[in-house]
Amino acid sequence: MKKLLATTISAAFLLSAFALPATAAVKAGATCSKAGTTNTSAGKKFTCVKSGKKLVWNKGVVIISSTPTQAPTPNQSGAPEELPVVSLASDFISASECKLNKAGNNPDLYTGFPRERKYIPATGDRKSIVLFVDFPDLPADQRAISVWKQTQVPWAEKALAAMSYGRYKLKYELQEKFYRISTPYGAYIKSEAGNAPGSIPAQALETNKLLTDAIVAADPDIDFSKYDFVNVVTPTFKPKTEGGASGGQGFSADGRTSFLATLGPIDEYLDDSTKKNWLLHETGHLLGLNHIYAGARGPAGWDVMGNVFGMDDFLGFNKYFLGWIEENQVNCISASSSKESIHLLTPVGTTSTGTKIAMIKISQSNGVVVELRRKTELDNLSEANSGVIVYTLDTSIPDNQGAINIVSNPTKFGSDTRKNRVLLGSMGVGESTITNGFKIKVIKSVTAGAYVSISKAN
Structure with a gap:
């Protein structure tokens, strides 16, 4: 018995001695070394953020599988249709870079960070x-x-x-x-x-x-x-x-x-x-938001701060400004990026986790925002009017002068609650728009959201 026990202990020792080291699990609130870095653990993506004077891992978001909730659609050969491959977090710059700066001396007249x-x-x-x-x-x-x-x-x-x-x-x-x-x-x-x-x-x-x-x-x-x-x-x-x-x-x-x-x-x-x-x-x-379009009502139908007779839900950038969309839900792209990126955007109006907005940072005060809008209680959209919208943002433009401008699908209009014709600009699969030297294209729609490609325009 003693010899057998000794042999067992020796074997256990050898196994532990030559086992590969395990990656330590990331915990929300634990310290981290560099803001903006991400780590995946236990099915969540954690982002290193600044809390007070410390750098800590945030609470993380559940990683959505690239597989849609409905069954894959067979192609003509009968095989399941392949889904686009989403770009890695390392392909983007820190989301904090897309916190465009507020301009002017009166914060009530301008959009942008920081929130006063x-x-x-x-x-x-x-x-x-x-x-x-x-x-x-x-x-x-x-x-x-x-x-x-x-x-x-x-x-x-x-x-x-x-x-x-x-x-x-x-x-x-x-x-x-x-x-x-x-x-x-x-x-x-x-x-x-x-x-x-x-x-x-x-x-x-x-x-x-x-x-x-x-x-x-x-x-x-x-x-x-x-x-x-x-x-x-x-x-x-x-x-x-x-x-x-x-x-x-x-x-x-x-x-x-x-x-x-x-x-x-x-x-x-x-x-x-x-x-x-x-x-x-x-x-x-x-809360710190202002009139985002040109004119009291504006030509677009999105956001109660832009058109009180249109869709009530705030645009994604306004939610980012208020802290409702977190940094780990923002894919921030440098204006100098020449690589095509693929994003699975989840609807801005739902509690689904995952990426809510993709942003191209053009300058400290200019950017392009891409988000997905679908029918909710706040956004009473038909299926035909749902889709991806793209808008430019200029934080140097004051209240009521058009800091936000819808640039996608200029032919897609709808009606607000007073039957006014308003621009929606929503794009479906296969539709695209070009702005600030970038092409944004909707490449696939699934239950979880929409796959969007962002690349330099030719």
């Missing part, structure tokens, strides 16, 4: 407070509470949770009473116009004064320290005034001396089903 600290948090379980006010010469309109309770709040909460993939769960708490502001309402109306060019003429509001007086009136009832921002809802003013996103300061309420806010009269959206997303749009501004 003054904006409201974009992740986690958050809260906002809704205040209803009236005036001695303008009594309350009871419809204000019902339209917020039944339309504006439910849609904004549902949309933000869906478009953030559950990363941002915002609750609007309604204070279901009217607070009387002692000052006549005319004192809050400015003499100059306050609306975007091309929209219905409206006067600007003294937003800081209105917000401050509303907070002071409600302060005895409310602990304002619990909320990220405030919403002030008024009756309809005459002459017509422009509501929207703003801010106020100069008060003291439960340790808060300033707030970002949405505020204004209810006539902007009352009895108008096409404006159920008014609150969603204005909250987008408080």
Whole structure:
């Protein structure tokens, strides 16, 4: 027995001595050495990111098999059809390189990174407070509470949770009473116009004064320290005034001396089903987003920040800006790249993991973004209008002047909720577009997403 035991131990020792070394498993939160590097472990792709002053592995995303969920389509010979081979992560530059720089001195007027600290948090379980006010010469309109309770709040909460993939769960708490502001309402109306060019003429509001007086009136009832921002809802003013996103300061309420806010009269959206997303749009501004197209409504149908009557879901770059799309879901391509790359893009509007956007970095302020749009509750698309869209982005162009421009499929149009003809630009299999010296082509569509080729144009 002793001899047999010794032999067994010796054999085990020899096996361990000559075994090949195993690769250590990557764990989320563990330290790593170089930002942007990736590692695959246990079916996930991890990316080295900066957290505070440390470099750590992020939580990783599940790697989607290149095999579609439906059975492969046989070709004429009866053999399963082969799928395109997706490019390796090493073919791309760090996704952080595609965080195009914000331009100008006023961050409210430009898109791009970094996201200013003054904006409201974009992740986690958050809260906002809704205040209803009236005036001695303008009594309350009871419809204000019902339209917020039944339309504006439910849609904004549902949309933000869906478009953030559950990363941002915002609750609007309604204070279901009217607070009387002692000052006549005319004192809050400015003499100059306050609306975007091309929209219905409206006067600007003294937003800081209105917000401050509303907070002071409600302060005895409310602990304002619990909320990220405030919403002030008024009756309809005459002459017509422009509501929207703003801010106020100069008060003291439960340790808060300033707030970002949405505020204004209810006539902007009352009895108008096409404006159920008014609150969603204005909250987008408080998150740091602006009007992305040329003109208040713009010619394109994507993103509630560009066309409030089109598709509600944000474009992929806006989600990247807010942190809802992570770096390991972005394939960033250098403008100097001469190698063709293949990408399996998963739909921007769904919670599916994998690559959400491919970007070509042209310069520090210019880029090309490629993403896949399919039917969701927020994007009510027909199958014919679903597909890959391509848009250029110039962060040096200010609000409402066309920082984003759809460049794919100029013949693909659709209708928005007001039956306006809008550009969709979506591309199906075999369709392509050329921009900034690159050709982007859709080469295959599967249940998981769409395969896209990006190469230098000849």
